[in-house]
Amino acid sequence: MENFITVVEMTFSESAQKERADQQKKYLKNQFEFYGLTSPVRKSLQKQILEDYAMLSKEESYKIIKIFWQKPQRELQYFALELARKQIKNQESSDIELYEWLLLNKSWWDTVDFIASELVGKYFLKFPKKRNPMMEKWLLSGNIWLQRSAIIFQLKYREKTDVVFLAKTIHQLIESKEFFIKKAIGWSLRQYAKQNPNWTLKFVNQTNILSGLSRREALKNISRTYS
Numbered sequence: 001m002e003n004f005i006t007v008v009e010m011t012f013s014e015s016a017q018k019e020r021a022d023q024q025k026k027y028l029k030n031q032f033e034f035y036g037l038t039s040p041v042r043k044s045l046q047k048q049i050l051e052d053y054a055m056l057s058k059e060e061s062y063k064i065i066k067i068f069w070q071k072p073q074r075e076l077q078y079f080a081l082e083l084a085r086k087q088i089k090n091q092e093s094s095d096i097e098l099y100e101w102l103l104l105n106k107s108w109w110d111t112v113d114f115i116a117s118e119l120v121g122k123y124f125l126k127f128p129k130k131r132n133p134m135m136e137k138w139l140l141s142g143n144i145w146l147q148r149s150a151i152i153f154q155l156k157y158r159e160k161t162d163v164v165f166l167a168k169t170i171h172q173l174i175e176s177k178e179f180f181i182k183k184a185i186g187w188s189l190r191q192y193a194k195q196n197p198n199w200t201l202k203f204v205n206q207t208n209i210l211s212g213l214s215r216r217e218a219l220k221n222i223s224r225t226y227s
Helices: 002-014 016-025 039-052 059-071 074-086 097-104 109-126 127-139 144-152 161-174 179-193 197-206 212-219
Strands: none
Touching: 002 039, 002 059, 002 074, 002 212, 039 074, 059 074, 059 097, 074 197, 097 109, 097 127, 097 144, 109 127, 109 144, 127 144, 127 161, 127 212, 144 161, 144 179, 161 179, 179 197, 197 212
């Protein structure tokens, strides 16, 4: 396991670009350090490493995820998320504890949105009885990243979207002043509009206290013929 971590850090360091790293750091409000890898380069490096360490166990992967999460370079957190995604087929009921920990640490939209839509979303399809109590906890937490995750975890559900639950979640957070919450509300509605534009338009028109930002985001891709 230690060798894997060393290989990842050395491989990323060898392809580091300081100028790009400075730009990436600035883009994320100077909260994280970067190697300066472009997404295609990072993914190519990751792919080769994962092929070389194909027998990495779930237990080892989860330990590495937590180690990478505490490293300064953001690309290591992105790699950690890829390790988590590779273990989706092995998800267990207790995995939501790791996902929650990831959401609460080094939190920003770039990792939160992946965790919510790729990990948490698939988890609740596999463990549906966990959804309501966990989502209620997150909605009442006062933490904007847990709340944002409660709104967007269904982003990739398409026709499986529970619109009753989506509407309830939005109404619970509709008076939030947080940009990332208002944006998430609009995003979730815009995404579902791809499946059912009529429902989305009706919801937006009947929800008078929906923020302007949420409304604009929700209706962004709906044809004017529905207006």
